Amino acid sequence: MLRDEWERRREEKRREEKRREEKARKKREKSRDKDKEKEREIYAEVRAVPPLVVRADGRGFKRVLGDSEKFAKPYDERFARGMAKAAEMFFKKSGFDPVLAYTFSDEISFFFEQVPFRGRVEKLDSVVAGFLASALTIVLGFEEPVAFDARVIPVCACGGEREEGGAVLEYLTQRQAEAWRNHLNAYAYYGLVRSKGLGGEEAEKRLRGMKAGEIHEMLFRDCGINLNETPKWQRRGILVVKQRYEKDYKIVQHWNLPLFGKVFSKKFSFLKKSFSGPEGIRTLDRPVSHKKIG
Secondary structure, three states: OHHHHHHHHHHHHHHHHHHHHHHHHHHHHHHHHHHHHHHHOOOOOOEOOOOEEEEEEEEOHHHHHHOOOOOOOOOOHHHHHHHHHHHHHHHHHOOOOOOEEEEEOOEEEEEEOOOOHHHEHHHHHHHHHHHHHHHHHHHHOOOOOOEEEEEEEEOOOOOHHHHHOOHHHHHHHHHHHHHHHHHHHHHHHHHHHHHOOOOHHHHHHHHOOOOHHHHHHHHHHHHOOOHHHOOHHHHHOEEEEEEEEOOEEEEEEEOOOOOOOHHHHHHOHHHHHHHOOOOOHHHHOOOOOOOOOO
C-alpha cells in the first residue's frame, strides 16, 4: 500500500513537471511572437530625454470652426476657454505631470521635467494628442470629430549661451511671437472681409507681402481697429500652471500675460523651482531677446 502511494505521488509530480514545461514553452513562444511584432515597430525605441516640450496642434480645426456660426471670428472667447480648460484637464486627469501649459489659437505646448513611458516619443505624442481631442470635445460639445497632432521638442542645455539656461523661456518667447503674428494676420484678414467686402482669396492676396507696420496702419485707418487695445490673451496667449497654495496646489489660468522675459520672471517667480533641473535656476532670470510684439 505504501508503494502504491509512492507511485501515485511520483506520477503526480511527473504530471506537474510536464505542466510547468508546457507552460514555459508557451511563454517562450509568446515571447518570440511578441519580439517579432516589436521588430516591426521600428520607431518604438525612439526616446526623448527631458526636459522637453510636447506641442499639440489642432488638425482641420478650420473646417470645424469656420463652418459654424457658434464661434466668433477672428477670436472666440468660448473656444479659447475650451482650449485652456482642456489643458487644465490634462494636468488633472492624464496621469502626466507637466510644469506648465501655454496655449493660443488651436495649439497647446506642455513643458515637462519628467515624462512617463521612459520617454518613448510614439507614446508621448499619441497620448497627448488623443487626450486633448477627447477633452476638447467634452468641453465644447463638438458634434464633428476633432483631432490634434503632436511633436516632442527637446529644451535641454545645448551648449554655448544655453548652458546658462533659458531654452524653455526661449521656446515660450518664440511661440508668443507666433501668437502675435497669428493675431495680426487674423484681424487683418477678417478686417478686410468685413470692412471692404472682399472675398477670402482676395483678402489673402492683398495681405501677401505686407509688413506688420503696414497692416497695423491699414487696420487702424480702414477698420478702426487698434491692435494694442485688443485683449491680452489674443495677443500673448494663455498660461496654465500648477501653482502651490500652502500644502496643496491649484491649476491656475493666466489670461493677461506679460511678454516672456524679465517681467515674466518677476511675476511668475514661483516657477523657479520648476526650472531648477538641468536648465538651472537661472532659466527665468536670463533676459531673452525677441522682436517687438504686442
